[in-house]
Amino acid sequence: MGGLRQEGARGVLIAVVSTIVVAAAIAFVVTRSPNWPQVKEAFFNGEEFRSSFPDIAVKFVRNVEFFMVAEVFILTFALLLAVMRSLPGPVFFPIRALSIVYTDSFRGIPTILVVYLLGFGVPSLSLTGVPRSATFWAVVALILSYSAYVAEVYRAGIESVHPSQAAAARSLGLSRWKTLRFVVIPQAVRRVVPPLLNDFVGLQKDTALVGLVVSVPEAFKEAQIIQSADFNFTPLLAAALLFLLVTIPMTRLVDWLVARQRRRRQVATAL
C-alpha cells in the first residue's frame, strides 16, 4: 500500500491494469474448463444464492453471538491461566503445573473433538443442576479450547516484559500482585494485541463447529440444511461469504495494528 502511494498515479494505473489482466486470464481459464457448467450450477447458482442468503445471514447472527460470549470468557480465563503459570517459587509449583497440564492438553486436542465430547456428552449425562443445552456445552468447549491458545499468547507477552520493570515496581514497595496488575500485565497485553486478534479470527470461524451438535441452527448448519434439501452447494458458499465479511476486516485490523506497533518502535529507537 505504502509502495503504491509513493509511486503515485502512474503506479496505481499500472496496478489496476495488471490486476484486470490477471483476473480476466483466470476467468477465461476457469470458464473454458470442460466441467465449468456443472461446477457453476452446483456452486455458483445465482438463484440459489439469492434465495438462501437471507436465511443464512439471519442464522449468522448466532455465530456472532457465540463468538462474543465465548471471547469475553476466553480473554478472562486465559489471563488467569497465564498469570498462574508466571507465579514464581516452589510454593506455587502445583498451580504452575495445573496451568501447564491444562494448556498442553487443550492445545493438543482438536477443537472439534472437544465440541463433540462436551456438546453430545455432557447433556446425555442428564446431571442435575447442570445445563442440558448442547449449544451451551458447545460454546463452553470453544472457551476451554481457545483459552489454552490465548493463555500461551498472554504468557509470551508477560515473558517479553523485561524483568527490570518488575524489579523497579518491587523496589518501590509494590506487592507482587500489584506489580503484575499495574506494570507487567498492561505492557504484556499491549504487546500481544495483534496475535490475540488472530485468535479472534480463528474463533469466529470455529463457531461453525457449534452447528455440528446443536439443533438450533447457526449459519453453517442452516447452509447445510438448505444444501441437502436443494442438492446444491451454493448455500455453503453463501455461509463462507458471511464469515469472510467478518474475518477479513479483523485480519486487516491486525495488519494495521502490527504496522502501527512497528512504526512506534522505530520512533522510540530513533529518539
Added chain:
Amino acid sequence: MIGPRADGEALRLEGIHKSFGRLEVLKGIDMYVADHEVICVIGASGSGKSTMLRCINLLEPVDAGRIMVRGEEITARGVDVNRIRRHIGIVFQAFNLFPHMTVLRNITLAPTEALGLSRTEAQASALELLERFDLADKKGEYPDRLSGGQQQRVAIVRALAMRPDIMLLDEVTSALDPELVAEVLNVIRELAAGRMTMVIATHEMGFARDIATRVCFLDEGRILEEGPPDSIFSEPREDRTRRFLQSIIEAGRM
C-alpha cells in the same frame, strides 16, 4: 520503620555474602552509614557494587550476613519486604521507568498503591517534586518522549515520592550521553544539600570527591579501603586502590 536512632545509625551491613551459582560476588561486606551521610562506592565493573545495592533493597536475597536499617534487621526471616522497600529508594542505571504510564503516573503509582495515599495527595506531592527538579512541564509526557537525562531525573523523583529514609543510586549516569550527565549529578547534589542519606555506586570520580562524606573502594567483593574522599583519592593506602585510580585517570575520567 522506626524513626532515626539516637546514635544516628542509618544502615549497617555485617558480613554480607552473595553468590550467583558458583560465582561469589560479595565476599563479606561490612559497612556502616550514619544519617545524612553520602557514601560513594567505587570499583571496577564486576566488583559487586550493583549487587550490594540490590541486596540492601532486598531485590537480591543475601546468602549470609545481616543488613540493619535504623537498627531493624531487614534480612531476618518473615520481614515484610514491601514495607522495608518503601523506606529505601533505589535508582537504576537503565532508569526503568514504566513506558505505558505518563511521568506523573510513574511517580504517583507507588504512593497510591503501596502507601495508600489518595490520588490528589499523591499528585500534589509529585507535582511539587517535579517543580523542584524542573520537570513540571513533562508531567503528561510518556518516558520515550524524554531525553535520557530527563528520564533519569524522573526516576529519581519517582523514588523520592515514597519519602525514603535512604536512597541507593546504582551508576545512574552510566547509561547517559556525556552532555546529559551534569543535569543528573546536579539533582544528586541537591539531594545531598537536603541532607538525604545516600549510597552511590559511581564511576564519576570527580563527583564522588565533591559530594561524598566517605568513599568505599570495592574490589572483588570486598571493601578494600574506605575513608574521606581526600585521603582515598590523594593518598590511597592500598596498592589495588592506587592502580584502580590510575586506570581511571588514564581513561581521562578524573
